[in-house]
Amino acid sequence: xxxxxxxIRDIAAKANVSITTVSFILxxxxxxxxxxxxxxxxxxxxxxxxxxxxxxxxxxxxxxxSQIIGLIVEDIANPFFAGIARLLxxxxxxxxxxxxxxxxxxxxxKTRELINLFKSRQVDAYVIAPAQGAEKDIQSIIxxxxxxVLFDRFLPQLDVSYVGIxxxxxxxxxxxxxxxxxxxxxxxxxVDLDIQQIKEREDxxxxxxxxxxxxxxxxxxxxxxxxxxxxxxxxxxxxMFKQAPQIDAVLFATxxxxxxxxxxxxxxxxIIKQDLSVIAxxxxxxxxxxxxxxxxxxxxxxxxxxxxxxxxxQQLSDKSERTITRTILPVELLLR
Amino acid sequence: xxxxxxxIRDIAAKANVSITTVSFILxxxxxxxxxxxxxxxxxxxxxxxxxxxxxxxxxxxxxxxSQIIGLIVEDIANPFFAGIARLLxxxxxxxxxxxxxxxxxxxxxKTRELINLFKSRQVDAYVIAPAQGAEKDIQSIIxxxxxxVLFDRFLPQLDVSYVGIxxxxxxxxxxxxxxxxxxxxxxxxxVDLDIQQIKEREDxxxxxxxxxxxxxxxxxxxxxxxxxxxxxxxxxxxxMFKQAPQIDAVLFATxxxxxxxxxxxxxxxxIIKQDLSVIAxxxxxxxxxxxxxxxxxxxxxxxxxxxxxxxxxQQLSDKSERTITRTILPVELLLR
DNA sequence: TGAAATTAGTAAAACGTTTTAGGAAACACA
DNA sequence: TGTGTTTCCTAAAACGTTTTACTAATTTCA
Numbered sequence: 260x261x262x263x264x265x266x267i268r269d270i271a272a273k274a275n276v277s278i279t280t281v282s283f284i285l286x287x288x289x290x291x292x293x294x295x296x297x298x299x300x301x302x303x304x305x306x307x308x309x310x311x312x313x314x315x316x317x318x319x320x321x322x323x324x325s326q327i328i329g330l331i332v333e334d335i336a337n338p339f340f341a342g343i344a345r346l347l348x349x350x351x352x353x354x355x356x357x358x359x360x361x362x363x364x365x366x367x368x369k370t371r372e373l374i375n376l377f378k379s380r381q382v383d384a385y386v387i388a389p390a391q392g393a394e395k396d397i398q399s400i401i402x403x404x405x406x407x408v409l410f411d412r413f414l415p416q417l418d419v420s421y422v423g424i425x426x427x428x429x430x431x432x433x434x435x436x437x438x439x440x441x442x443x444x445x446x447x448x449x450v451d452l453d454i455q456q457i458k459e460r461e462d463x464x465x466x467x468x469x470x471x472x473x474x475x476x477x478x479x480x481x482x483x484x485x486x487x488x489x490x491x492x493x494x495x496x497x498x499m500f501k502q503a504p505q506i507d508a509v510l511f512a513t514x515x516x517x518x519x520x521x522x523x524x525x526x527x528x529x530i531i532k533q534d535l536s537v538i539a540x541x542x543x544x545x546x547x548x549x550x551x552x553x554x555x556x557x558x559x560x561x562x563x564x565x566x567x568x569x570x571x572x573q574q575l576s577d578k579s580e581r582t583i584t585r586t587i588l589p590v591e592l593l594l595r
Numbered sequence: 596x597x598x599x600x601x602x603i604r605d606i607a608a609k610a611n612v613s614i615t616t617v618s619f620i621l622x623x624x625x626x627x628x629x630x631x632x633x634x635x636x637x638x639x640x641x642x643x644x645x646x647x648x649x650x651x652x653x654x655x656x657x658x659x660x661s662q663i664i665g666l667i668v669e670d671i672a673n674p675f676f677a678g679i680a681r682l683l684x685x686x687x688x689x690x691x692x693x694x695x696x697x698x699x700x701x702x703x704x705k706t707r708e709l710i711n712l713f714k715s716r717q718v719d720a721y722v723i724a725p726a727q728g729a730e731k732d733i734q735s736i737i738x739x740x741x742x743x744v745l746f747d748r749f750l751p752q753l754d755v756s757y758v759g760i761x762x763x764x765x766x767x768x769x770x771x772x773x774x775x776x777x778x779x780x781x782x783x784x785x786v787d788l789d790i791q792q793i794k795e796r797e798d799x800x801x802x803x804x805x806x807x808x809x810x811x812x813x814x815x816x817x818x819x820x821x822x823x824x825x826x827x828x829x830x831x832x833x834x835m836f837k838q839a840p841q842i843d844a845v846l847f848a849t850x851x852x853x854x855x856x857x858x859x860x861x862x863x864x865x866i867i868k869q870d871l872s873v874i875a876x877x878x879x880x881x882x883x884x885x886x887x888x889x890x891x892x893x894x895x896x897x898x899x900x901x902x903x904x905x906x907x908x909q910q911l912s913d914k915s916e917r918t919i920t921r922t923i924l925p926v927e928l929l930l931r
Numbered sequence: 932t933g934a935a936a937t938t939a940g941t942a943a944a945a946c947g948t949t950t951t952a953g954g955a956a957a958c959a960c961a
Numbered sequence: 962t963g964t965g966t967t968t969c970c971t972a973a974a975a976c977g978t979t980t981t982a983c984t985a986a987t988t989t990c991a
Contacts, residue, residue, distance in 0.1 A: 262738070264714070266977055277941045282979060293938050315715040316661070317977030319652045320946050327695075336681035338674065345672035348698060357712065359663075359695045362684060376693065378600070379651040402598070518880050525884075544854050548861075550886035602947055613971045618949060629968050653947030656976050 265311045273309075274302045281306075285313060319381055328571065329382040330360040331373055332411075333390070339514060339541050339558065340388065343410070346564035347386065354572065356383070365452065365485065367392030374400060384571045388412050391453050406574030408567050413455045420574070422566040422586045426456050429556045429590035430463030433510045433538045436554075436592060438471045442508035442536050444478065448496065448520055449512035451482040460512045460540070479503055489519055496523035507535055514541035521549065542593060552595035562588050601647045609645075610638045617642075621649060655717055664907065665718040666696040667709055668747075669726070675850060675877050675894065676724065679746070682900030683722065690908065692719070701788065701821065703728030710736060720907045724748050727789050742910035744903050749791045756910070758902040758922045762792050765892045765926035766799030769846045769874045772890075772928065774807045778844035778872050780814065784832065784856055785848035787818040796848045796876070815839055825855055832859035843871055850877035857885065878929060888931035898924050 267285075271278040276298055283292045284302045305311075319325045328351055332340040348358045359382065363369045370393040377385065384406035389397060394416050401407055401419060410422040430447075437445050447464045449457060461480060468478050481499050483492050496519060500506065511517035517539035529535045532551050539546055542557035566586045574581075603621075607614040612634055619628045620638045641647075655661045664687050668676040684694045695718065699705045706729040713721065720742035725733060730752050737743050737755060746758040766783075773781050783800045785793060797816060804814050817835050819828050832855060836842065847853035853875035865871045868887050875882055878893035902922045910917075 264739075268977075278978085279941055279943095279980080280939090283940095286979080293940080295939065298939085312711055312715045314656075314717070314977050316652055316655045316717050317946090318979075320650075320656050320948085320977080321979045323946080325652070334681065335671075335684065336674070336677045338672070338677070341672045341674070341677040345670065345698060348671065348696075352697070357695060357697070357716075359693060360684075361688070361693070362681060375648055376651075379648045380693075381650070381652050403600075518884065521884050545881045545884060548854065548857050548881060548885060604947075614948085615950080615971055615973095616969090619970095622949080629970080631969065634969085650947050653976090654949075656947080656978085657949045659976080 264314070265309055267311075267313065270302065270305055270309070270311050273305050274298070276302065323381060324383050325381045326356050327359050327380065327382050328356050328384045328386060329373075329377040329380075330358050331363060331370060331377075331385065331387040331389070332360065333365045333388060334362045335360055336362075337515065338543055339411075339560075342560045343564055343567075346560060347568060350564060350568040363390050365390045367396075371396045378403070384408075384575055386410065386567055386571065389414055404578070406571050408570045408574075410563060410567055411456065415455060418583060420570050420583045420585070422563055422570065422588070423456065424558050424563070424588050424590050426459035426590075427463040427466075429540070429592070430460045430510065430512075431467040432463075432590075432592050433556060434464045434467035435471070436538065436594070437508035437510070437536050438467070438473070440508070440536055443473060444503070444505040445473075445508045445510070446478065446499070446503070446506045447480045447510050447512065448499075448516050449480065449482055450516060451484050457512060464510060477505075479506065483516060483519075489515075489522075492516070492519040493523045493526070496520055497526050500524070500527045500529060509535065509537050511537070511539045514539065514543060517541075517553070518545065521553070538592070546595070554595045555593045557591045557593050559588050559591070600650070601645055603647075603649065606638065606641055606645070606647050609641050610634070612638065659717060660719050661717045662692050663695050663716065663718050664692050664720045664722060665709075665713040665716075666694050667699060667706060667713075667721065667723040667725070668696065669701045669724060670698045671696055672698075673851065674879055675747075675896075678896045679900055679903075682896060683904060686900060686904040699726050701726045703732075707732045714739070720744075720911055722746065722903055722907065725750055740914070742907050744906045744910075746899060746903055747792065751791060754919060756906050756919045756921070758899055758906065758924070759792065760894050760899070760924050760926045762795035762926075763799040763802075765876070765928070766796045766846065766848075767803040768799075768926075768928050769892060770800045770803035771807070772874065772930070773844035773846070773872050774803070774809070776844070776872055779809060780839075780841040781809075781844045781846070782814065782835070782839070782842045783816045783846050783848060784835075784852050785816065785818055786852060787820050793848060800846060813841075815842065819852060819855075825851075825858075828852070828855040829859045829862070832856055833862050836860070836863045836865060845871065845873050847873070847875045850875065850879060853877075853889070854881065857889070874928070882931070890931045891929045893927045893929050895924050895927070 267278045267281050271281045280294060280298065281302055283289055283294060284299055289299050330344060330347060335341055335344060344360060351358055361373045363373065367390050370390050374396045385400055386408050388411040389409055394414055397407060397417055408420045408422060413421050413423055434445055445468060447461060449461055483495055509520060511520050524531060531537055538554045538556060540556045542555035546553035546555045570584055603614045603617050607617045616630060616634065617638055619625055619630060620635055625635050666680060666683060671677055671680060680696060687694055697709045699709065703726050706726050710732045721736055722744050724747040725745055730750055733743060733753055744756045744758060749757050749759055770781060781804060783797060785797055819831055845856060847856050860867060867873055874890045874892060876892050878891040882889035882891045906920055
């Protein structure tokens with residue numbers, strides 16, 4: 260019960276060498292440090308047989324690295340973030356890194372706390388879908404020289420790498436599609452967050468309408484308060500349909516708004532495809548399974564995760580020069 | 596750029612006291628150690644003003660605790676696990692703990708690696724939805740005296756705390772419901788994993804059928820291979836409906852099987868509610884939004900998370916005596 | 932042959948904390 | 962006045978690594 264873990268000291272004693280030697284062997288510096296074949300083999304055998312694993316905490320204290328990547332998102336239970344988390348975890352794991360994550364609920368205060376917490380854990384790199392207002396805290400980790408990659412949401416004030424999608428074009432395409440289908444009274448249901456990404460989603464929508472020569476009054480943009488519960492959102496959207504019955508197409512700017520929206524539509528007499536075209540941001544089983552199926556602007560999860568991890572490891576390996584990259588990935592409009 | 600973080604030494608120097616004193620103050624042992632009010636205040640002011648945060652790594656090395664809880668699940672992107680993760684994160688955070696997680700893909704080998712990794716990071720407690728075959732590795736952390744709570748899946752060989760749901764009764768209820776609706780040809784779509792929980796789901800189903808006096812041949816149990824892709828699962832299920840067209844009720848034993856199943860049903864002529872009753876394990880928006888809505892056996896996520904965290908902290912505080920608890924929570928059959 | 936170079940290893944400091952063991956000064960009391 | 966006792970604080974060890982700076986023995990080669 261509770262037997263103390265082996266330390267490098269135990270291995271050294273057993274092999275009759277110094278701990279320095281063991282450390283060199285364990286860290287692949289054996290040849291470089293001219294350790295004899297015999298000693299290398301002896302030590303490796305003991306390590307293997309006893310199942311010795313170096314204490315990462317001690318290693319971190321000494322080296323300053325933790326082999327941990329901090330992931331900060333709005334809500335890990337959101338399928339988009341959960342999906343990204345899973346992909347990142349996988350890719351990071353292959354390089355010997357682990358993920359430690361936290362949800363911010365989009366609060367700058369919580370973000371600050373988390374960053375401090377991660378700092379004190381000597382996290383090696385940060386992947387963040389940032390809340391507005393977290394600029395200073397993020398800047399502080401950049402100043403610490405740690406790799407930082409933002410994704411999903413961009414903070415224009417910061418000189419930092421970013422991986423995102425082409426929100427503007429995605430919305431533009433969606434609106435264009437509505438118009439092609441003969442819809443003339445378009446609605447955008449979005450959230451009242453002051454986030455670049457959300458603004459782009461609105462801009463693309465508006466410009467497409469303008470470019471098509473539609474009257475501005477014909478379209479409507481509804482901003483659902485971020486903090487609203489699902490029920491409140493539904494009520495608000497049902498009201499929208501009541502007050503603007505002419506609406507014949509709706510673009511939902513986030514996956515959770517789409518879900519509230521579809522539930523709201525169920526409460527109206529509107530029949531999707533017949534009375535109403537619908538497109539949702541972020542694809543998911545839920546849209547594929549819906550009757551009728553819902554068209555979606557699918558974010559390329561795999562590409563996003565891959566770009567993030569590539570950038571993280573690029574920065575991790577190239578400590579010297581700090582180059583930043585901005586990766587904007589295309590969104591696919593899945594028509595259903 | 597890259598200014599070194601403050602250490603307790605810096606604070607001590609600035610306050611003109613020893614680092615011991617600073618440490619005592621920081622750890623709330625000031626009164627107990629008779630530190631004067633004046634010194635306490637001076638130190639606290641400096642700490643506050645300079646924004647000093649103790650290095651958790653050093654603290655961990657010295658104390659052997661990390662304030663980290665390790666979460667090991669099959670797949671963090673599965674909404675059930677993502678939901679639990681989020682709730683645990685929240686509850687742990689309030690007590691100053693963080694979560695570090697990993698997905699096992701239900702492989703014992705990966706589980707072992709992860710446990711070793713977590714060990715070397717001196718994780719304070721483990722929350723695990725275990726894969727079969729991981730018994731030895733889990734036993735080893737129990738032997739280390741670390742708190743361990745299993746959930747979702749139970750390993751009968753281990754003497755360890757567990758939080759789960761009443762799978763047997765849930766399935767029993769579901770089958771009973773089918774029969775009450777006049778269905779006579781029931782199917783259970785489950786997975787070919789050798790997991791206690793999965794077996795219970797099957798047993799409840801079978802016993803309900805027997806208790807109702809239905810002929811055994813009338814019902815069917817399909818086991819979808821775990822490693823199958825979504826597409827393969829769908830093909831398999833479409834085949835099932837072809838070969839056993841008399842089936843008039845289906846219980847899906849996991850949320851992802853239900854999704855495959857619903858997609859499969861779309862490919863047949865079957866009309867849900869009319870030709871076919873459907874119940875799925877694990878509730879989700881997807882079932883609420885489906886047309887028609889799908890009845891579900893809703894796991895009480897909040898209760899599960901609460902029970903897990905309560906047990907973790909109970910064990911964490913009461914290092915001395917190792918008592919184990921088995922919490923079985925009821926499942927709610929949501930009829931839609 | 933003797934100096935230089937190479938080989939094979941080690942001792943000890945350092946990372947930033949917590950904690951044990953103790954010490955000096957002030958006070959209490961007989 | 963001397964002796965406990967209390968108050969306030971500190972020195973130093975320890976946690977388990979990595980890494981720098983060394984040494985002793987052997988080999989090379991002019």
